[in-house]
Amino acid sequence: MEQRLGNSLRMTLNEKNFIKTALLSDLRVDGRRPFDYRNLSIKFGREDGSSEVQLGKTHVMGFVTAQLVQPYRDRPNEGTLSFYTEFSPMADPSFEAGRPGESAVELGRIVDRGLRESRAVDTESLCVLAGKLVWSIRIDIHILDNGGNLVDASNIAALAALLTFRRPECTLGGEDGQEVIVHPPEVREPLPLILHHLPIAVTFAFFGDENIVVIDPTHNEEAVMGGRMTATLNTNGDVCAIQKAGGAGVMQSVIMQCLRIASVKAADITSKIKNAVELHNTERALRKIKRHSSFVALDVSGPGAKMRENENQSGHQKEVGELSRNHTERLKLISEESCVSQSNDVQGETQSSEQGGTSWRDGNAKSFISRPSSWDPSTKGVDADLLKASLASSAGALIPNKKLKESISEEKPCEAKLEEPLADIYVAPSRIEASVIGLQTNGENTLKDAVKPKNKRKKKASSTIMQIG
Amino acid sequence: MEYVSPEGLRLDGRRPMEMRQIRAEIGAVAKADGSAVFEMGNTKVIAAVYGPREVQNRSQQLSDQALVRCEYSMANFSTGDRMRRPKGDRRSTEISLVIRQTMEACILTHLMPRSQIDIFLQVLQADGGTRSACINAATLALADAGIPMRDLVTSCSAGYLNSTPLLDLNYVEDSAGGPDVTVGILPKLDKVTLLQMDAKLPMDIFENVMQLAMEGCKAVANYIREVLLENTKTLEYRRGV
Numbered sequence: 001m002e003q004r005l006g007n008s009l010r011m012t013l014n015e016k017n018f019i020k021t022a023l024l025s026d027l028r029v030d031g032r033r034p035f036d037y038r039n040l041s042i043k044f045g046r047e048d049g050s051s052e053v054q055l056g057k058t059h060v061m062g063f064v065t066a067q068l069v070q071p072y073r074d075r076p077n078e079g080t081l082s083f084y085t086e087f088s089p090m091a092d093p094s095f096e097a098g099r100p101g102e103s104a105v106e107l108g109r110i111v112d113r114g115l116r117e118s119r120a121v122d123t124e125s126l127c128v129l130a131g132k133l134v135w136s137i138r139i140d141i142h143i144l145d146n147g148g149n150l151v152d153a154s155n156i157a158a159l160a161a162l163l164t165f166r167r168p169e170c171t172l173g174g175e176d177g178q179e180v181i182v183h184p185p186e187v188r189e190p191l192p193l194i195l196h197h198l199p200i201a202v203t204f205a206f207f208g209d210e211n212i213v214v215i216d217p218t219h220n221e222e223a224v225m226g227g228r229m230t231a232t233l234n235t236n237g238d239v240c241a242i243q244k245a246g247g248a249g250v251m252q253s254v255i256m257q258c259l260r261i262a263s264v265k266a267a268d269i270t271s272k273i274k275n276a277v278e279l280h281n282t283e284r285a286l287r288k289i290k291r292h293s294s295f296v297a298l299d300v301s302g303p304g305a306k307m308r309e310n311e312n313q314s315g316h317q318k319e320v321g322e323l324s325r326n327h328t329e330r331l332k333l334i335s336e337e338s339c340v341s342q343s344n345d346v347q348g349e350t351q352s353s354e355q356g357g358t359s360w361r362d363g364n365a366k367s368f369i370s371r372p373s374s375w376d377p378s379t380k381g382v383d384a385d386l387l388k389a390s391l392a393s394s395a396g397a398l399i400p401n402k403k404l405k406e407s408i409s410e411e412k413p414c415e416a417k418l419e420e421p422l423a424d425i426y427v428a429p430s431r432i433e434a435s436v437i438g439l440q441t442n443g444e445n446t447l448k449d450a451v452k453p454k455n456k457r458k459k460k461a462s463s464t465i466m467q468i469g
Numbered sequence: 470m471e472y473v474s475p476e477g478l479r480l481d482g483r484r485p486m487e488m489r490q491i492r493a494e495i496g497a498v499a500k501a502d503g504s505a506v507f508e509m510g511n512t513k514v515i516a517a518v519y520g521p522r523e524v525q526n527r528s529q530q531l532s533d534q535a536l537v538r539c540e541y542s543m544a545n546f547s548t549g550d551r552m553r554r555p556k557g558d559r560r561s562t563e564i565s566l567v568i569r570q571t572m573e574a575c576i577l578t579h580l581m582p583r584s585q586i587d588i589f590l591q592v593l594q595a596d597g598g599t600r601s602a603c604i605n606a607a608t609l610a611l612a613d614a615g616i617p618m619r620d621l622v623t624s625c626s627a628g629y630l631n632s633t634p635l636l637d638l639n640y641v642e643d644s645a646g647g648p649d650v651t652v653g654i655l656p657k658l659d660k661v662t663l664l665q666m667d668a669k670l671p672m673d674i675f676e677n678v679m680q681l682a683m684e685g686c687k688a689v690a691n692y693i694r695e696v697l698l699e700n701t702k703t704l705e706y707r708r709g710v
Contacts, residue, residue, distance in 0.1 A: 105562045117667040227574065229664065239675045242666040246570025246653075249660025252683065259672055 011223050019224045023212050028221070030056075034214045035261055040269065042160050042276035048190065048284075049165030053157040056218065057147025059091075062139065062157030064165040068128065068180070069136040079126020079134040083112040085141045085154065092146035103150075110243045111141070111155050114199040114232035118240035121162065122194035128170055128180055135167060137193070148218035151230050155201035156273060163277045164284075166190035199240040200269045201232045202262035206248050213258060215265065229255070231262040235270050472630040472642055480641055481510075488625070488637040488685055489598075493605070493696045495613045501589075503614025507606035510639060511596035516606035518614040520586030534578035536585045539569035541603060543592040564600055571624075571653050571663045572607055577617040586616060597640040598626045600651050604663070605689055612697055621693055624653035624663060625685030627678050629670060634678045636685050650675070652682040656690035 019029055026034060038056030045052065049064035071078060085108040087095040095101065100108070115121060126135035139161065141154045168190050170182040205217035205225040217225060227247020232240040239259060473479055483489070489510030498504035501517035508514075524530040541564045545551050554561070572588060588610070590603045601624035608622050628638045630647045643649055648670045653663025661683070670678065 099557075102562055102566045105559045106566055109559060109563045113667045118669045227570075227662075233672075234669075238669040238671050239666065240669050242650075242664050244661070244664035245567040246572070246574050246662050248574055249655050249658060249662045251659065252661055252679065255661060255664065255679075256676060259675075263672070 011220065015220065016224050019220060020208065023207050023214070028214060030218060032216075034212075035265075037216045037265065037269075038218075040156070040272055042156065042273060044160070044164055044276075044280045049161050051157050051160035051164065053153050053160065055147070055149060055153040055156070055216070057145060058149060058153045059143075059145035059147070060150065060153040060157045061142045061144060062154070062161035063142075064158075064161040065138050065140075066165070066167045067136050067138065068133050068170075068182070070132065071127070071134040075123075076131040077127045077134070078123040080136045081112075081116050081121055081123065081139070082136065083108050083115070083139045083141070083158070085143070087143050090145075091143045095143070095146070106243075106245065107151055107154060108141075110151055110230055110232070110241065111158055111201065113243075114155060114201060114241045115139075115158065115162075118197070118199050118232070118234070118238070120195055120197055120199050120234075120240070122196060125194050126167075129172070129178065132178075133180055137162075137165075137167075146219060148220070148222050149203050149216050152201050152203050152216065155199070155232070156269065159195075159198055159200075160273055160277060162193055162195060163273070164192075164280055166192055197234040197236055197238075198270050198273065199232045199234050200266040201230050201241075202265050202269075203228060203230045204258050204262075206250055209248075211250065211254055213254065215261070229258060231259055233259070233263050233266045235263075235267050237263065470645070472645060473633045473635070479635065481639060485633045485635050486681065486684075488688060489639070491689060491692050493609055493693065495609055495696065495700045501610070501614075503610040503612070503616070505606045505609035505613060507602050507609065509598055509602045509605075509637065511594055512592075512598050512602045512639075513594040514599065514602040514606045515591050515593060516603065516610040517589045517591075518586065518607070518610040518616070519589075520614065520616065521581040521584035522586075524583065524585040530583050533582050535576070535581040535583075537569055537573045537576060537578065537588070538585065539565050539572065539588040539590070539607075541565040541568060541590045541592075543595060543599070547592045547595040564603070567600070567663065567665070568603055568607060571604060571622055572611065574662050575619045575622050575655060576611065577619060580617055586611075595640065597638050597643040598651075600665075601625050601653075604653050605693065609693060609696065613700070620655040620657045621690055622653055622662060623656060623686045623689040623693060624651065625682050625689055626651040627682035627685065629674060629678050634674075634681045636681050648675075648678070650678050650682050652679060652686055654683055654686045654690075656687050 022029055028034065030038075032038070038058075039054075041054045043052040043054075044050060051062045053060050053062070069080070072080065085100060085104050087100060087104045089095045089097050095104075121137065126137065128134060139158050141157055143150055143154070166185070166189075168182050168185060169188045170180050173179050173181045203216060205214050205221055206212065206227040206229070207214070207225055214221065217228070222228070225247075227244070227250070229242065229244040229250075231242050234240055242259075244255075473485060477484060479485065481489075489512075490508075492508040494506045496504060497506045497515060498517045501519055503518040504516060506513065506515050521535055524536055529536055541561050542556065543554055543561070545553055568590065569588070576586065578586075588607050590607060592599050592603070604622055604624040608618075611618060612621070625636070626638055626643075627650050628635045628642060628647050630642060630645055635642060638649060646668065648666060648668040650670075651663065651665045652661060654661050664679070666675070
């Protein structure tokens, strides 16, 4: 209440009347239509489980952390989910530091209900030792800027953070199997949380007696509104939670109509969240590759139809030839492929990359491959001339070639072990790298195109290599 | 666990569309301007209203309307296990906020500027549906205090267990983990002021459950009107009219 009063006390009567009169003609002060959402942008932080959501001028950050605790006595094999909000006074002058106000508590409970009661987060998978140890997930929401409609923004921030959060893997060990070993992320890949569905909160504001309803009210509209309703729905057509805490009375038909509109909006927002999370996951996988910069993997099942054929025919030998032809660029390409595939699919199942439908036989899951950080699988192909020029001119081109020769002679045709011998040979020649950045192209025949010009070029080098293989 | 038996009886012997027994009493707290006790089955709630009176905290005074304050608390002995409940815990804060906004919507606050109306709600026995019982008690207490209102506010809860919509859940049915829909309406205007729902429900089933809860609210409204009529007759008699 103090927040709403604080809002309306700061607005002049003229402003309030202006907003109300505009709404009578179906106009909103910021130019939106009554059922339009503001611009939504979802960003992620460096850590797993941190998100930053901007809905118009409203700015909210979400963080997810996990801790091993004792479970509740009446639910011994379920993890717990707790939700905390922090209404920073910098977001709005009416927020007070310290003790959460009424609206903070209400927001926390609305989002909490939407996530917990609808069983969006699978709590049973959070159990480590029934009755003794379970994971307790804690979601913190920080309000940085109050531009109106904090509930929706906080809900999206919480969901985005939950989707990108990774909890450490732990196994049972010890003599009696009662000891829990928590593996750090460097040792074992942390696991994501299991979310059954995404409950999306959609807030409506009611004005006056004319049954005027708008979606996603701004700060000013909130000061003028007669009542509000938050409907939390998912894309399966379920209503997860509704909160209409008093305020102006509305007909039941209006409520049902609002729910129908909300389900459309929920589908829209769900797809936006999923896209943002996917982008982030891909980026995260790419970043992981860079972390282990000392390894280069030669994966046998390379990308591109040509490679696949080679693999089928003569296995290692042919690929060595192929590889040597393309030197480091190809290595990086392959490494990139395997990296993307392995990070997307930890179990190492086959996966077709976006380039020419490569399928990995086995994902080389264990080792990460290094690659230049600016390498982007989705850029257009590099100019072939430029590539040739750079390759021909760079003396460094020969170095990896030579080293390849050595390493190839050493190594066996076993994918998983390829990384070690090559560990020392990874060269990051800046020239080649720079020219190679754009090598991978979209589309079906990218690598073929990339390969072909080189065939003519590197015949001399390849012939040497062929002898070894 | 079976919440609706094959014969169609619930755990306490009610039919799915049957409400618990309601009982109301006006004027329980002598000192308050208006007070009421409201019972829905085993849930018992007492409400006391003070106002309109001078605003105690001058900084919160509103120049054009009355300030409505509401406080909801559960007594330690209200539930099965005697627990010391902290005053400002989040559930109580949320329910206080919800009830305040509900009553604020129906009180004609613009008739009493620069004044304050306090609603105090205490749950004496909790057996599910405390929110609804509190709103009903508050309505009676406000009427007893003579505060002008647009309409009565009545509230009832409904749920959905074993594929059956159930009216007026008790504690066991409420803690079953199924959906719980609490509705508060203005009966004469046929408008919904309070609507709270938790747990998942498909939208069409939700519509049925909400409709059922609204029917329950209308039944409560009829009872409250009767009680108020009785009360007024008694007052008239005492005045010698």
